[in-house]
Amino acid sequence: MRLSTTSYLVLGMVALRGPSTPYDLKRATSRSVGYFWNFPHTQLYSEPERLAAAGLLAVDLEDSGRRRKTYSLTAEGRAALQEWLAAPTAEHFEMRDVAELKLFFNEAGSPDDDVPKLAQEQIRQHEERIAVYEEMVARHGEEGWARPRMITLELGLEMEHAALRFWTALAADRIDDLRREREERDPR
Template sequence: MTPLPAEPVEPTAGRSRKLNATSYVVLGMLTYGPATSYQLKQRVGRSVGNFWAFAHSQLYDEPARLVNAGLVTQTTEEGGRRKRTYAITDEGRKALAEWLAEPTLEQTEVRDTGLLKLFFSTGATPDDIRRLARDRYQSHRDRADGYLRQRAEIESLADRWQLKTLELGMRYERTVEKFWKDFMDELDRDPP
């Protein structure tokens, strides 16, 4: 692989481009080793994609922007599909470390279509409400079970912090699963 010439980058006495969450996902994933955009997509799908949703198409655009900012290098395969492989630079590691050191004070955002539907269920039929509760219960149960299987698969490979994120995901899903189960029981006791 031959490194492509990087565009000139101003010294980072203040980055010329503000980094966003996707920037940090790419930088973080590259700390595990160089990767193509497709490999980044696979890594994200098996890890942070469980709790951080975003358009995976960004994993094809963001690395190039990080190359231009001097945070990532790019090598291009000679011949074939001319795949681009990205690697984090020392400046990229520094940017990631600075972000990790920043306070994280914002509230957790919950975007759950089931809760939104429940909120507006005054206009729903009793059968619709029961189906909503049953579907959401099963969905959260399946997701929690999936986290348990994933943990068993990667336990010997993942680091402590990755396993903690799976633990929280599993706890969250079990808590929401219990909410919907309790709601189904309530509907049986006191029909709508």
Template sequence: MGEVRLSATSYVVLGMIALRGPSTPYELKRAVGHSVGYFWHFPHAQLYSEPDRLAGLGLLELTVEERGRRRKTYSLTDAGRAALQDWLASPTHEHFQMRDIAELKLFFNEAGSPENVTALARDQIKQHEERIAVYEQMVERFGSDPHAQPRMITLELGLEMEHAALRFWSALADGDLERLRAARRRLAEPR
């Protein structure tokens, strides 16, 4: 088959089908929206095109309904399962990426209008508080479900990141970034 290039979206599709079992693109879109979509954003149209590409590579098997809507359902092949397992077992050397529009606006606004920065900070506080509430509801709903436990670790990371962002934007809105700097210095001290 030669050198096969798989993207992060490829692995999202393979991983979702490995978790869910045979799936249509619509089912993948819904499953992603209720799981990795909280922290991994990409155009959902890719969930309609990527399965066909992966089927062409032999990583998914495609079945099409003979009647009715002729829905396409994709299943993981042994080669697809092996590709997913290889990816999961390989180290990740990419640096953490944060593509945050608010951070971009902050960068370009810093020398400009302090009112814009304060308004941005207040809006971000609200958004992060809302996301924390959603994540905490998920912890309450799924925290004791043994089937959900492997993915609860990802939810904990999401909560930590949301709380860190909330601390930053709150300190910025209060004009007290020194509070964050002091907290980082305390964490860096040897114990």
């Protein structure tokens, strides 16, 4: 069976947390690995099933109430995970940034300049995300998270600051442009 990156995400999560239900994974991923590997939560129900069918996870199902399924790592699962971790990674990260797209197409048809609004909102987004990350750094620092997991927050922060710098500078530029235009129309 063909394993996707999301498959390994599931294996990795179960490896880190021990036996987990899909909902456990959902909560755990939504505030960690979900930030740099985007996916819909329904994958966390279907994917473990596939992995169990392939013998990489073991299922333990509770037959009353919520009918929770608890998945745990098999030896094969652990081996597959390690193999993936050890394998070379040629991929560059992939991005999907609507705001940047809009910026790119900006004067393609828009008579009025939508960029300042766009920049404003992006600045808000990135500041908010930075706050989230910093809060996590503080909290998990206390909790003594393992190094590799802490460190990914640093990368997140670097990226966010880069984006924030960009949109901030862009907004400033636009304001300068506008002032300059105004001065040209009506000098002094």
